[in-house]
Amino acid sequence: MDNDIKMKADKINFFYGNTQALKSVDLNIFSNRVTALIGPSGCGKSTFIRLFNRMNELIAGTKLTGKIYIDGEDINSPCIEAVDIRRRVGMVFQKPNPFPKSIFDNIAYGLRVNGIKNKDFIEEKVVQTLKKAALWEEVKCRLKESALGLSGGQQQRLCIARCLAVETEVILFDEPCASLDPISTGKIEELILELKKDYTIVIVTHNMQQAARVSDYTGFFLLGELIEFGRTQDIFTAPKDKRTEAYITGRFG
Amino acid sequence: MKKDITQNIGFFLLFACIIATLFFLGTIIYFIFTRGMQIISWEFLTQPPRNAMTEGGVAPVIVGTLYLTLGAMIFAVPLGLACAIYLCEYSPKSIVVNIIRISINNLAGVPSVVFGLFGLAVFVNFLNFGVSILSGSLTLGILALPLIISASQEALLAVPHSIREASLSLGASKWETIKRIVLPTALPGILTGVILSIGRAAGETAPILFTAAAFYKRGYPKSIFSEVMALPYHIYALMTEGTHPDKQKAIAYGCSLILLFLVLFISGIAIYLRQRQRSYHG
Numbered sequence: 102m103d104n105d106i107k108m109k110a111d112k113i114n115f116f117y118g119n120t121q122a123l124k125s126v127d128l129n130i131f132s133n134r135v136t137a138l139i140g141p142s143g144c145g146k147s148t149f150i151r152l153f154n155r156m157n158e159l160i161a162g163t164k165l166t167g168k169i170y171i172d173g174e175d176i177n178s179p180c181i182e183a184v185d186i187r188r189r190v191g192m193v194f195q196k197p198n199p200f201p202k203s204i205f206d207n208i209a210y211g212l213r214v215n216g217i218k219n220k221d222f223i224e225e226k227v228v229q230t231l232k233k234a235a236l237w238e239e240v241k242c243r244l245k246e247s248a249l250g251l252s253g254g255q256q257q258r259l260c261i262a263r264c265l266a267v268e269t270e271v272i273l274f275d276e277p278c279a280s281l282d283p284i285s286t287g288k289i290e291e292l293i294l295e296l297k298k299d300y301t302i303v304i305v306t307h308n309m310q311q312a313a314r315v316s317d318y319t320g321f322f323l324l325g326e327l328i329e330f331g332r333t334q335d336i337f338t339a340p341k342d343k344r345t346e347a348y349i350t351g352r353f354g
Numbered sequence: 355m356k357k358d359i360t361q362n363i364g365f366f367l368l369f370a371c372i373i374a375t376l377f378f379l380g381t382i383i384y385f386i387f388t389r390g391m392q393i394i395s396w397e398f399l400t401q402p403p404r405n406a407m408t409e410g411g412v413a414p415v416i417v418g419t420l421y422l423t424l425g426a427m428i429f430a431v432p433l434g435l436a437c438a439i440y441l442c443e444y445s446p447k448s449i450v451v452n453i454i455r456i457s458i459n460n461l462a463g464v465p466s467v468v469f470g471l472f473g474l475a476v477f478v479n480f481l482n483f484g485v486s487i488l489s490g491s492l493t494l495g496i497l498a499l500p501l502i503i504s505a506s507q508e509a510l511l512a513v514p515h516s517i518r519e520a521s522l523s524l525g526a527s528k529w530e531t532i533k534r535i536v537l538p539t540a541l542p543g544i545l546t547g548v549i550l551s552i553g554r555a556a557g558e559t560a561p562i563l564f565t566a567a568a569f570y571k572r573g574y575p576k577s578i579f580s581e582v583m584a585l586p587y588h589i590y591a592l593m594t595e596g597t598h599p600d601k602q603k604a605i606a607y608g609c610s611l612i613l614l615f616l617v618l619f620i621s622g623i624a625i626y627l628r629q630r631q632r633s634y635h636g
Contacts, residue, residue, distance in 0.1 A: 154523060156519065156522070156523065159519075159522065161447070184525045184526070184527055185525070187522065187523055187524065187525040188524075188525035191523065191524070192523040194516060194519065194520065194523075196516060198514070198516035198517050198519070198520045199517075199520075200517055200520065200521070200535055200539075201517070201538075201539050202538075210521070210524065210526075210534070210535075211524040211525065211526075213534075214521075214524065214525060214526040214527075214530050214534065215525055260520070263520070263524065264523075264524070267524055267525060
């Protein structure tokens with residue numbers, strides 16, 4: 102198992118102006134596995150995952166060298182459009198960011214911008230994705246109400262559902278539980294384990310227990326470098342690098 | 355003990371200032387209301403003026419003001435909104451764009467009579483639209499433009515970055531994001547700005563003085579190239595020209611009251627919309 106490489110980062114260097122945020126990072130992301138990226142704040146892990154859906158190019162004054170491949174395809178090649186990549190690689194952000202629209206429209210949005218007009222299909226898809234995101238029971242009676250009325254945890258699951266609706270292949274989670282309570286966090290983690298069957302998942306987290314609970318692979322970042330990468334079990338029980346050990350045992354960070 | 359006394363004196367002075375302000379406001383409203391109400395009747399609102407504007411109503415004048423304001427908005431709202439979208443969403447961060455931004459804000463401070471002269475030179479004479487609804491609307495529109503642009507810009511900037519990112523991350527293009535997420539979210543703020551600028555445009559005299567307004571015109575305007583009577587200029591004319599100052603004065607107060615209500619009504623809508631926006635986001 103574990104031989105299908107879904108995404109590949111090859112000698113990635115990334116700059117914000119003159120500041121180098123990522124230094125020569127090589128990393129493989131495996132299909133239908135959860136890969137956790139851990140490390141102290143400002144170590145470049147969020148910057149790193151935003152390369153996979155080309156979100157960093159929205160920030161002025163950044164520079165990337167090295168290549169990112171999805172299914173062997175260079176996603177930064179001139180003949181590929183950012184919107185096509187973003188349809189394939191969804192993202193869930195640190196703070197829940199539902200649109201100020203109804204719950205229904207939040208999910209339908211992704212379908213509509215991708216040119217789907219068939220109302221029955223959209224309706225069916227909304228129900229299906231809400232069920233998949235384990236949110237259906239809680240919102241089935243209030244689909245027409247504003248998504249801003251949901252709790253933080255529900256909003257985050259709505260944001261996940263929003264990704265699922267456009268049928269992405271990969272979901273990037275950027276500290277998805279940073280602003281949630283333990284119960285909501287538990288629900289999101291359950292969901293991640295469930296989604297792993299159909300999706301490739303990358304999760305950035307500050308919470309070491311979370312990385313240990315949900316991930317198959319873990320990468321440890323420090324000051325823009327990938328210090329260590331391996332099976333989560335190995336990283337947490339027998340880290341090869343002293344800095345990794347120091348970080349996961351809580352001696353710094 | 356001494357501290358208490360200074361504090362109380364301070365409070366008293368502040369309170370006195372409020373009372374003074376309210377007194378002036380109250381007096382203005384009282385005067386216009388009591389004098390204006392005497393003449394306001396169904397006939398006054400629905401009939402044209404008669405007997406050299408000493409009798410009859412002011413219906414064409416009200417209609418004129420509505421035409422001018424509507425024309426101004428048809429011209430200024432799309433243009434202003436487009437400018438705001440460009441400045442907020444597309445323009446690169448450069449010195450030139452900053453200068454444009456500052457110029458637009460300064461444009462809001464230009465005296466309205468200067469806009470009037472500009473309208474006379476450009477619309478009436480150079481483009482040969484004559485003294486007409488079209489010239490007046492365009493001039494009022496230019497006056498309203500900076501207000502609409504800055505209000506729209508503020509509303510657009512208030513749309514959180516996070517939901518733009520969310521939209522883009524779902525594979526929406528920048529334009530789709532602006533059209534489907536940013537604009538609808540900013541709409542209440544934009545509307546508030548538009549409505550306040552309507553209030554401003556409806557009440558201005560100087561810009562229409564040379565570009566649109568007529569002292570007296572028989573009947574209703576027939577095309578956008580007609581001269582037109584309008585409330586603010588009508589008040590001015592009634593008070594400064596004509597042969598029956600007493601009768602005209604009463605009508606002027608009536609017009610003032612109508613204008614006051616018109617602007618209050620429009621501002622009321624703006625306040626309502628802003629309130630709704632707050633409750634929605636809160």
